[in-house]
Amino acid sequence: MMKQFLSDLKNALKARNIDSKSIDDIISDYQDMIDSAIEEGLSEAEITKKFGDVQQIAEELAALEEEKQADHKDEPKDVSLDTDFEVEDGYNLYIKLSNDDIVFEESENDKVHINISNKQALKGYTIEFENNTIRIERPKYSSVSSYFKRDKGLVFTILIPKNISMHSLHHETTNGDTKADYLKASRIELITINGDGAFKSLLSDSLRINTVNGDFEIDKGKFDELNISMVNGDVALRNTDVKQDAQLKTVSGDIQVDTFTCDTLFFKTVSGDLQARETYPKKVHLKSVSGDISITNKEKTPFEILKNSSLSGTISIH
Amino acid sequence: MKSQFKRGILEICVMSFLVDEDLYGYAIINRLSQKIDVTENTIYPILRRLTKEGFFDTYLKESQAGAPRKYYRMTYKGINHFLRQKDEWDAFISGVYQILNQGVSDDETILKRFKERTES
Known part of the structure; x- marks a missing residue:
């Protein structure tokens, strides 16, 4: 037939x-x-x-x-591209990507070095250096059909000079993951939809993280101000000191905190849980609808509880 | 509709069938054609494309009637790709709806609004 x-x-x-x-x-x-x-x-x-x-x-x-x-x-495909940027103190790094991963590494060099995994796939990306600002941007979408463009995503490895100070880092991505073993800038802004972040030794006057589904992990953080806002993502903070206030906002993501100090800890959640150990804020401002909050400390340093409202979640502090 | 755009949509639909179970080629075509008019589109090239991309793999399984059928199975790479595409699609389509409907969705209200504006 x-x-x-x-x-x-x-x-x-x-x-x-x-x-x-x-x-x-x-x-x-x-x-x-x-x-x-x-x-x-x-x-x-x-x-x-x-x-x-x-x-x-x-x-x-x-x-x-x-x-x-x-x-x-196109083979050999994985021809990488290396570029150096001669930045000066107070430089800025502006990154806006979709599916590309970023790895930040500390370097003894005095230039910002960027390695891109696949030169061929770099078509349409913007990488420029002007007014002491490095900009890395994904190709601009020109039509609705590009919503379905199959982006495999590149890997950007960025070597950050230890001895030159970065003023601001703005990093915005849809699905790309970010990893850093050392990162320091006066202002750091990380915005992702699904991308995850893993950071060790993160230092900043102001760190702002905004994510929908991304999971974030910070080990050894030092900030003047910390502001984390997320929908479903989970956050883990370890060995982190915040000079001033730490604001943690979540809809349903969970937050785990271990060894943490700050002035006022603001925690606001709908259904996410906050689990904190060895957490010593001066003041605590807690607000939860159904999320559970638990703070467990060895030292019984008292802290002031500014607000403690929970509709159905439990709050336990001991 | 632009064919690449439509193909993208059909790809998401095909992938969504394979989230819960492995299916043979004809079953996929059949399910799709129950909801969407696919006569002018070709589903098999989509299956082949997604398999080539590594989003599906295939295996043969005996059917009750005899001859073995080729089954398509979603890979981890595939499910990740599907979730990403689905998020982008959700964001895109919700924007489109908001623009088109401007708060209401029935034709009558929209037409009335236009008439009020032009006839006064």
């Missing part, structure tokens, strides 16, 4: 110079699908209607084969 359809398809594929191995593959898949459809009692006419136009199928499959070949032509 369906011999006509299969032979039409085979001819249409041949006419588009698709290699014979792929053609055999495709025809066998169609035979498979035709068998299933017949088992379910469909007529030839119904099947043909469901499968669509032979010429269009062949056209799309040919386009797919071409993409495959183009991928091969």
